[in-house]
Amino acid sequence: MLSIINHLPPGLLEVTPVQLNQVLAGPTLIHLKGRRDPPLFISVLLHGNEITGFLALQTLLRRYTDRELPRSLSLFIGNVAAACYGCRRFDTQPDYNRIWNGGDTPEHAMAQQVLEKMRDVFACVDVHNNTGLNPHYACITHLDQPFMQLASLFSRTVVYIQRPDNLLSRAFADFCPSITVECGQPGTKYSVSHTLEFLEACLHLSEIPQHPVAEHDIELYQTIGTVRVPSKLSFGFGDCQRELCLIPNLDHVNFQELPVGTSLGRLNVPSKQYFEVLDENGYNVTAQYFKVEKQEIRTICPVIPAMFTVNEQAIRQDCLGYLMKRFLRGSLISTCTWLFYAFTLVGFWF
Numbered sequence: 173m174l175s176i177i178n179h180l181p182p183g184l185l186e187v188t189p190v191q192l193n194q195v196l197a198g199p200t201l202i203h204l205k206g207r208r209d210p211p212l213f214i215s216v217l218l219h220g221n222e223i224t225g226f227l228a229l230q231t232l233l234r235r236y237t238d239r240e241l242p243r244s245l246s247l248f249i250g251n252v253a254a255a256c257y258g259c260r261r262f263d264t265q266p267d268y269n270r271i272w273n274g275g276d277t278p279e280h281a282m283a284q285q286v287l288e289k290m291r292d293v294f295a296c297v298d299v300h301n302n303t304g305l306n307p308h309y310a311c312i313t314h315l316d317q318p319f320m321q322l323a324s325l326f327s328r329t330v331v332y333i334q335r336p337d338n339l340l341s342r343a344f345a346d347f348c349p350s351i352t353v354e355c356g357q358p359g360t361k362y363s364v365s366h367t368l369e370f371l372e373a374c375l376h377l378s379e380i381p382q383h384p385v386a387e388h389d390i391e392l393y394q395t396i397g398t399v400r401v402p403s404k405l406s407f408g409f410g411d412c413q414r415e416l417c418l419i420p421n422l423d424h425v426n427f428q429e430l431p432v433g434t435s436l437g438r439l440n441v442p443s444k445q446y447f448e449v450l451d452e453n454g455y456n457v458t459a460q461y462f463k464v465e466k467q468e469i470r471t472i473c474p475v476i477p478a479m480f481t482v483n484e485q486a487i488r489q490d491c492l493g494y495l496m497k498r499f500l501r502g503s504l505i506s507t508c509t510w511l512f513y514a515f516t517l518v519g520f521w522f
């Protein structure tokens with residue numbers, strides 16, 4: 173299902189994302205020769221409705237139609253079919269950013285084919301958008317300095333993620349500095365202009381610095397859990413008549429440190445399940461972070477939400493959002509976890 177070509181297909185720089193099937197048959201890897209090697213690998217449209225990367229790439233390539241690229245480029249244009257319908261993915265497809273390790277679908281085989289072709293790479297940048305309101309930030313799966321350098325070139329807000337292990341940027345991290353950039357909501361002018369300037373800067377790098385990023389140039393967070401709404405529970409926002417009523421503008425809490433006792437919603441049924449928080453190892457840790465008090469779902473320790481969204485389809489297809497903490501070297505276990513174990517032990521002995 174993968175096409176591999178060594179030139180820009182005619183029309184690629186002119187079509188809108190929904191017209192992509194007029195110029196591409198499906199997922200496509202495009203190699204373009206530049207002055208320096210190895211190539212910079214850029215991935216766009218792994219999620220069909222996250223169009224910023226593709227729009228930025230079109231403008232970037234237009235700048236080089238009659239001059240040589242400063243570095244070779246390998247471009248991966250992912251879920252072309254979903255892009256034509258303006259959706260993240262079809263229900264019949266796997267998520268294109270969960271196919272880069274394991275699995276036996278045609279999409280998994282296609283991802284392996286891309287990885288086999290791309291062993292000698294300068295750096296990898298996978299461009300995404302968020303459905304909720306978030307600052308622009310980069311995600312890294314490794315804490316090595318070149319990863320942090322590349323991430324801080326995009327934003328001082330950087331998130332260290334360890335799971336899932338089947339992301340594109342995680343797969344590329346085995347052989348080059350590799351990051352995911354989250355460029356805010358799709359369709360905004362700034363998301364495209366910021367991404368464009370970042371990609372242009374990457375293209376001009378002769379090397380990626382190996383020295384540590386200055387501490388004041390980076391705000392490093394670590395994800396500690398994924399928050400889902402149980403599929404059995406109906407939900408809505410604001411003063412709704414559903415079983416779970418989440419606060420309106422839930423995405424406005426993203427990247428804010430929430431104090432203990434903050435309410436994120438109201439549970440209108442006597443259900444023991446309201447949120448499901450899974451930690452990086454897949455364990456249910458909901459009780460470490462939330463409790464229901466007089467039907468209100470409240471935080472029981474300070475947490476920083478990220479990627480919380482109010483898009484109902486994104487919540488059902490993916491998740492409600494993530495919980496994070498500030499990353500401090502040497503303290504991988506959060507204060508919350510210590511408190512949880514301390515209380516569990518006290519409960520055990522008394």
Ligand SMILES: [Zn+2]
Binds near residue numbers: 219222300301
């Ligand atoms: Zn995405």
